[in-house]
Amino acid sequence: MENYQIKLVKFKEALAKIAMSNLIDHGDRILAFRLLTEALVESLNVERASIWLYDEGKTYIELCDLFEVTSKTHSAGMKLNQVDFPIYFSFLQQNRVLVVEDAHADKITSEFSTSYLTPLNIHSMLDVPIRLGGEVVGVICNEQVGRMRQWTIEDDFFVCAIADIVGRVLEAEKRLHAQRQLQTQQMQSVQAAKLASLGEMAGGVAHEINNPLQVILSASEFLKDLMMDQTLDRESLKESVHMIANTAQRIDKIVKGLKYFAREGSIEQRQLHSLSNLFEDTLSFCRERFASRGVRLDVPEIREPIFLKINAIAVSQVLLNLLNNAFDAVVGKQGAWVRLDLDVFEGMISISVTDSGEGIDPALRDKIMNPFFTTKPIGIGTGLGLSVSRGLVESHGGRLYLEPTSKNTRFVVELPRTYEDVMALIS
Numbered sequence: 001m002e003n004y005q006i007k008l009v010k011f012k013e014a015l016a017k018i019a020m021s022n023l024i025d026h027g028d029r030i031l032a033f034r035l036l037t038e039a040l041v042e043s044l045n046v047e048r049a050s051i052w053l054y055d056e057g058k059t060y061i062e063l064c065d066l067f068e069v070t071s072k073t074h075s076a077g078m079k080l081n082q083v084d085f086p087i088y089f090s091f092l093q094q095n096r097v098l099v100v101e102d103a104h105a106d107k108i109t110s111e112f113s114t115s116y117l118t119p120l121n122i123h124s125m126l127d128v129p130i131r132l133g134g135e136v137v138g139v140i141c142n143e144q145v146g147r148m149r150q151w152t153i154e155d156d157f158f159v160c161a162i163a164d165i166v167g168r169v170l171e172a173e174k175r176l177h178a179q180r181q182l183q184t185q186q187m188q189s190v191q192a193a194k195l196a197s198l199g200e201m202a203g204g205v206a207h208e209i210n211n212p213l214q215v216i217l218s219a220s221e222f223l224k225d226l227m228m229d230q231t232l233d234r235e236s237l238k239e240s241v242h243m244i245a246n247t248a249q250r251i252d253k254i255v256k257g258l259k260y261f262a263r264e265g266s267i268e269q270r271q272l273h274s275l276s277n278l279f280e281d282t283l284s285f286c287r288e289r290f291a292s293r294g295v296r297l298d299v300p301e302i303r304e305p306i307f308l309k310i311n312a313i314a315v316s317q318v319l320l321n322l323l324n325n326a327f328d329a330v331v332g333k334q335g336a337w338v339r340l341d342l343d344v345f346e347g348m349i350s351i352s353v354t355d356s357g358e359g360i361d362p363a364l365r366d367k368i369m370n371p372f373f374t375t376k377p378i379g380i381g382t383g384l385g386l387s388v389s390r391g392l393v394e395s396h397g398g399r400l401y402l403e404p405t406s407k408n409t410r411f412v413v414e415l416p417r418t419y420e421d422v423m424a425l426i427s
């Protein structure tokens with residue numbers, strides 16, 4: 001093989017190695033540049049190869065990485081001011097490559113002679129500007145030490161190929177930076193939305209808790225007066241104590257609801273649970289009440305075992321909220337019933353709660369999921385049930401919605417089913 005052919009094979013191998021490395025598009029310029037300077041010295045057989053980039057104002061170039069063969073070291077940080085080397089910098093702007101055999105004598109590189117070439121014993125240079133979007137952003141320098149060297153056209157092409165790869169490194173870095181910025185912005189807007197709904201919640205909570213607190217305060221004032229009274233009226237005493245206990249329970253319910261909100265998004269308590277156990281546990285909280293008040297409860301028979309990775313307490317709380325709402329909507333009506341349905345799809349499970357009621361007034365549909373929206377009498381509903389439930393379902397990556405086309409009132413909970421859930425059946 002001719003010399004130039006051997007060289008070409010070497011260059012081809014070096015470029016293939018670079019192409020296969022994941023460092024180029026990884027967004028870490030230091031590691032990528034080190035790979036490239038090492039490839040340059042090895043393939044070109046030079047002592048020094050370096051990558052320099054302009055500062056933002058284009059007043060100087062800064063050394064990002066220099067690899068020196070003898071010492072096998074990488075270094076960085078040196079700066080060269082444009083005003084000190086005007087001919088060299090203006091040449092870079094206008095040309096694709098600078099090939100110099102005798103750097104001391106050449107009219108473009110001689111300005112480096114005393115300050116740079118002599119102390120480093122450099123004789124020949126092959127420099128290629130790095131372009132990004134057509135604009136020069138830096139330069140690759142290859143320096144022959146100790147003797148002069150004649151560069152070949154293959155050397156020139158190889159360095160140009162590496163300069164293009166440096167451009168790719170910088171593009172990847174820019175792209176990753178933009179992606180990270182976008183992610184931060186998205187996180188910030190989610191945070192802002194959470195804070196906004198928290199603010200909305202806080203206003204509602206203050207209002208909701210304030211009313212029962214006033215009741216407790218006036219009942220305890222009344223108790224104080226009652227105790228001053230010599231003839232203690234036991235009936236009045238009982239009534240006030242009851243009122244305090246009931247009202248305190250109402251506050252307790254609100255606070256519990258809020259705790260669920262705060263837990264929204266936590267995934268660490270999720271475990272594989274059997275749906276039939278989940279249904280059983282949930283229904284044990286309400287079966288008696290449904291039966292004693294004449295509301296028929298239809299529950300699906302689950303024949304095959306189905307597992308889901310969920311926070312069982314949270315999902316059970318959601319179902320209970322829906323069952324209680326259904327119960328409240330139909331209790332006391334002729335032929336009242338509530339039905340639980342289960343549909344299993346490949347990537348999702350849908351659980352719905354339908355009641356014998358005939359849907360929800362279209363004017364209310366948009367409001368029912370809002371925190372504190374309730375049509376129930378004061379002291380009965382907090383209006384947190386659906387909004388808390390929706391938060392819990394969404395924190396599982398699912399959806400909770402009112403089925404718009406159903407003849408009867410029907411709420412649907414969709415939960416994603418993962419590969420892990422399905423595999424639990426087999427193992």
Ligand SMILES: Nc1ncnc2c1ncn2[C@@H]1O[C@H](COP(=O)(O)OP(=O)(O)OP(=O)(O)O)[C@@H](O)[C@H]1O
Binds near residue numbers: 321355359360376382
């Ligand atoms: N199955 C249903 N049928 C008719 N209306 C419903 C049904 N489920 C919910 N709603 C309406 O949506 C409102 C909000 O429900 P949500 O569960 O959020 O609060 P709540 O039931 O009023 O109070 P809480 O759940 O705190 O006891 C209810 O007051 C009711 O007007």
Ligand SMILES: [Mg+2]
Binds near residue numbers: 321
């Ligand atoms: Mg409710």
